[in-house]
Amino acid sequence: MEMAAIAIGESEWEVAVPDKPLKDKLYFENLKSVVIDTNLCSRCLTCAAICPGGITVVENKVDFPDYEDKCLDCGACVRVCPRFVYEPKSGLGSYIDFIAGRSKRFAGQDGAMVTELIVSAIEMGMIDRGLFAGRDEKWATEMFHVREPEQLAITTLGGTKYTFADVLPELKKAVMFTKRGVGVVGTPCIVSGIRKLQQEFPLFRERVKLVVGLFCTENFHYGDISKFLQEKGVDFDKLIKTDITKGKFIATMTDGEVKFKVKEVEEIVASGCNVCTDFTALKSDASVGSVGSAAGFSTMIVREENAKEIIGYIKEKGYADFDEATPEELDYLINLKKGREKNIKK
Amino acid sequence: MKKVAVPEYRVGEKVKLHARAIGTAMVESVYPKTVTTQYPRERKKMPDNFRGYILFEVDKCISCFQCAFVCPANAVRAKEAPNGRYYPTIDYAKCIFCHFCIDSCSGGALKTTKIHDVAYKDMDEMLTLTEEMIEPPEIIREDKKSVEYLIDEKDLHLKRVREVDTLFVAVTPPVEIPMVSQCIDRANCIGCRVCEEVCESGAISSSAENGVLKMKIDTDKCTGCGLCVKECSMQILRLVRK
Numbered sequence: 001m002e003m004a005a006i007a008i009g010e011s012e013w014e015v016a017v018p019d020k021p022l023k024d025k026l027y028f029e030n031l032k033s034v035v036i037d038t039n040l041c042s043r044c045l046t047c048a049a050i051c052p053g054g055i056t057v058v059e060n061k062v063d064f065p066d067y068e069d070k071c072l073d074c075g076a077c078v079r080v081c082p083r084f085v086y087e088p089k090s091g092l093g094s095y096i097d098f099i100a101g102r103s104k105r106f107a108g109q110d111g112a113m114v115t116e117l118i119v120s121a122i123e124m125g126m127i128d129r130g131l132f133a134g135r136d137e138k139w140a141t142e143m144f145h146v147r148e149p150e151q152l153a154i155t156t157l158g159g160t161k162y163t164f165a166d167v168l169p170e171l172k173k174a175v176m177f178t179k180r181g182v183g184v185v186g187t188p189c190i191v192s193g194i195r196k197l198q199q200e201f202p203l204f205r206e207r208v209k210l211v212v213g214l215f216c217t218e219n220f221h222y223g224d225i226s227k228f229l230q231e232k233g234v235d236f237d238k239l240i241k242t243d244i245t246k247g248k249f250i251a252t253m254t255d256g257e258v259k260f261k262v263k264e265v266e267e268i269v270a271s272g273c274n275v276c277t278d279f280t281a282l283k284s285d286a287s288v289g290s291v292g293s294a295a296g297f298s299t300m301i302v303r304e305e306n307a308k309e310i311i312g313y314i315k316e317k318g319y320a321d322f323d324e325a326t327p328e329e330l331d332y333l334i335n336l337k338k339g340r341e342k343n344i345k346k
Numbered sequence: 347m348k349k350v351a352v353p354e355y356r357v358g359e360k361v362k363l364h365a366r367a368i369g370t371a372m373v374e375s376v377y378p379k380t381v382t383t384q385y386p387r388e389r390k391k392m393p394d395n396f397r398g399y400i401l402f403e404v405d406k407c408i409s410c411f412q413c414a415f416v417c418p419a420n421a422v423r424a425k426e427a428p429n430g431r432y433y434p435t436i437d438y439a440k441c442i443f444c445h446f447c448i449d450s451c452s453g454g455a456l457k458t459t460k461i462h463d464v465a466y467k468d469m470d471e472m473l474t475l476t477e478e479m480i481e482p483p484e485i486i487r488e489d490k491k492s493v494e495y496l497i498d499e500k501d502l503h504l505k506r507v508r509e510v511d512t513l514f515v516a517v518t519p520p521v522e523i524p525m526v527s528q529c530i531d532r533a534n535c536i537g538c539r540v541c542e543e544v545c546e547s548g549a550i551s552s553s554a555e556n557g558v559l560k561m562k563i564d565t566d567k568c569t570g571c572g573l574c575v576k577e578c579s580m581q582i583l584r585l586v587r588k
Contacts, residue, residue: 010528010532011528011563011565013535014561016558074538076536203534
């Protein structure tokens, strides 16, 4: 057969191989020694999303069982890991708009503006699916693909969970399915992982159209936080909402509240959070959180044009109330997280 | 409600009707016009593309899982064989005899037969393992004639022929469209070389030098089996016409 008859595709191509600090070791061993074993790992699972082998989570740590045999040594994990070459960033970042909002359509943690942003983007046709972290009855996270606003009737999709979710492995599936684009919500580490994926692979660059970041001080492993809350007398069957405000962890149940100081949970904070300096998800398209606005409102830092477009759409349709937000209120937590720079071993 | 009344016949009419009935019975006893196949003494002749019991040829199977993937009744499962390959098993308790598995079999390893009369003692026995699919099941043949159904202008007729129909069909080999695997999106390649690892014909090769991994598909060696296309985690390989 003649080569000329082949219409599409190519039979020879090249891939740039990433640098290996430990030359004679596998790439996963490099990742393990640079990121995982030094407790730098944020458990964002960007590596698990791209790994064609089997990077997964074992006992709260990112691991690769049988990596000696199964690691293909392609280097994809170190290419996408946001902390392999860690450049800690902090502050408020650049933004177009800084406002507070409260959705009229949805209920969520505060103003339900994360839900509102994603659903409005679906309505606008910017994206055809949004990735939400839902939870089961025991408050373990599970991922949902939301394609219709009606699916938001699953009330467990809104609200903060204070537990890691496997957003990025699910994002990989979503970009394979999507026709228009994917919208995704995540903590600052997940946002930085997405940006790294977008930087390395056009697949993610073209198909992830909206990245909503969350304000985040720290996160917990499911096993740790569920055990801790049960010791405090929280009944998962009755638990409605978890929240951290003004230095207090509040678990609201159908028959009362359990309150304690955030300092008490410090021991079980995931190790990767101790070296994280990013509070406001600096690399997101829009960051959302509760600090900086009145009760019942969500603070929004609009950073990119696509998020500004969505805010314009929400205003035009009248889906939400808007209010003033005060950036100064974020200073305390931004500085708190900036202080964690000292935990990073050079 | 209207009652159906018994018609009143006179004696002459009764005799006439009885005589006609006896006449018909006498004709039928000499020259019967029955359309019932006298199975198992005779067997209906099935067309060559009859969708019956499925046989399997190990040598032709490329373990592509297409049969298991396409089965609408989830009757086909791929099971690991001692040699590390995966081969199909069929659960006849679920099979709807659509033969999508045969149609989708790229190696021509699955083939149909005209066998439609297999009895099982229980449900578990209906799960037919790969090794049981290679040879046809034991069938006791009592038939001496085969029957063909013919439809003429007036009626359905049976044509009985004194010959035993063979139940096995010679498979006409499928028209092969030569395909070859090609990279359609080099920018998304992560360089994991899974394609090279799964390729059975040795068509895919790679070489690393100076921090660049060079991937190459030998289009002459590539058989177009599609295993690399299936395994590529970034979906950057595709089968195209040669």
